[in-house]
Every structure is written in C-alpha cells, then in structure tokens.
Amino acid sequence: MNKKFSRAFTLIELLVVIATIIILAAIAVPAFNSVLERAKVTKDLSNLRQIALLTQTYLNDKDGILPVINAAPGIGTNVSPVIYPKYVATKKVFQSPFDKRAASETDSAPVSYGINANMYVASPGIAGNTAKVVSPSSTILMAPNYNGNPALSNSWTGVATTVPNLPIGGVPGMTVGTQRSGTQINVLFCDLHAESMTFGPATTPGTFQDTTSNPLGLKHWDPTQ
Numbered sequence: 288m289n290k291k292f293s294r295a296f297t298l299i300e301l302l303v304v305i306a307t308i309i310i311l312a313a314i315a316v317p318a319f320n321s322v323l324e325r326a327k328v329t330k331d332l333s334n335l336r337q338i339a340l341l342t343q344t345y346l347n348d349k350d351g352i353l354p355v356i357n358a359a360p361g362i363g364t365n366v367s368p369v370i371y372p373k374y375v376a377t378k379k380v381f382q383s384p385f386d387k388r389a390a391s392e393t394d395s396a397p398v399s400y401g402i403n404a405n406m407y408v409a410s411p412g413i414a415g416n417t418a419k420v421v422s423p424s425s426t427i428l429m430a431p432n433y434n435g436n437p438a439l440s441n442s443w444t445g446v447a448t449t450v451p452n453l454p455i456g457g458v459p460g461m462t463v464g465t466q467r468s469g470t471q472i473n474v475l476f477c478d479l480h481a482e483s484m485t486f487g488p489a490t491t492p493g494t495f496q497d498t499t500s501n502p503l504g505l506k507h508w509d510p511t512q
C-alpha cells in the first residue's frame with residue numbers, strides 16, 4: 288500500500304527564509320524612511336514658497352514694509368487680522384511637515400516658522416523695510432523655529448497667537464537640523480526663494496547659525512550686510 292507523505296520545512300529552510308526576510312527589511316526600511324524624509328523636505332519647501340508668495344502680496348500692498356504680527360512672518364499678537372484670511376486661505380501652510388503636532392485652523396494653530404528678528408530692529412536691522420536689505424539672496428528671512436530635536440513634538444511650541452520670532456542665528460536650543468540626519472534645514476531668504484542649507488555651529492562659515500559671515504555672499508542673518 289502506498290503511503291502519502293506531507294513534506295514540511297526543515298529547520299535550515301526556515302532559518303534561511305527568516306534571514307532573507309530580515310535582510311530585505313534591513314534594505315527596505317532605510318529606503319522607505321529616505322523617501323518619507325524627501326517628501327517632508329519637499330512639502331516644507333513648498334510651505335515656505337507659499338509663505339513667500341503671500342508675503343510678496345502683502346509687501347506689494349504695504350510698500351515693502353513687513354507685517355507686524357506674531358505668527359510667521361511678524362512680531363505682533365495675532366495672525367488673523369493681518370495675514371489670515373486675507374492673504375492665505377489656511378493656517379496649515381504655517382505648519383512644517385516635520386512638526387508632528389495636530390493640525391488646526393483655530394487661533395492657537397501650530398506655527399512652525401519664525402522670522403529673523405533683525406528684520407524689525409533698527410540696528411543691525413532694517414526696521415521692517417525690506418527695501419533696505421543689502422543682499423536679499425543671502426540674507427535669511429524665515430526658517431523653522433523649535434527647541435532641541437525637531438523629531439520630538441514638544442520641541443515645537445509656536446502657535447498662531449504667541450509664536451516667537453526666530454532669534455538671530457536661530458533658536459539657541461536648535462541642536463540639529465530638520466533633515467539629512469540633522470545636518471540640513473530649509474530656509475526662506477529675503478529675495479523670497481527657499482532652499483535647503485547646511486545646519487551647523489556659528490563658527491562654520493555659511494551655515495545656518497552663522498551670523499557674521501564674510502565675505503558677503505555667504506548666507507547670513509544681517510540684512511545690512
């Protein structure tokens with residue numbers, strides 16, 4: 288009489304399958320994380336470009352004088368009367384994709400970006416008059432505003448009514464950038480173009496926290512240079 292046998296996997300075969308799955312996962316996960324980060328970088332740059340467009344519209348109406356509000360860009364008390372909703376339809380454009388807080392359209396909506404405070408002071412600033420910016424393409428206007436590690440939700444504290452301005456040279460507690468393992472960050476310049484730039488210490492010329500770069504042409508925070 289013929290006997291029927293069902294063939295099972297051997298221990299060696301199971302180990303080979305498990306090892307193969309682990310290897311594939313090790314390859315796939317970093318690739319997926321890289322794609323996800325690139326998407327966030329693209330969205331972040333898109334936000335800054337949209338903010339640039341609404342800022343330009345506002346400046347056209349106000350003879351080049353920056354708005355005095357407390358949400359990006361500005362230094363007053365409330366985003367709603369000045370920028371929203373006249374110049375932008377949604378407050379969500381002010382929230383970076385790296386900022387993991389819940390989105391909102393309320394007066395306490397998350398705001399991830401801050402403005403270079405030099406834009407408003409008389410010296411070494413321009414007292415809000417963008418026509419006085421000496422090198423618009425290399426002077427930082429706006430950037431993400433957080434403390435510590437941007438991967439942590441509690442590092443982002445800005446909201447529509449109380450968001451602080453971005454101090455000269457970046458927030459002191461910004462220890463790493465938003466992308467490329469903390470080595471890069473997206474920035475909006477005074478000529479209203481946005482780009483990714485190096486995030487580094489003030490002693491490194493041309494980096495995000497460098498405030499005294501010379502020669503001119505390096506990226507900096509001083510609108511009079």
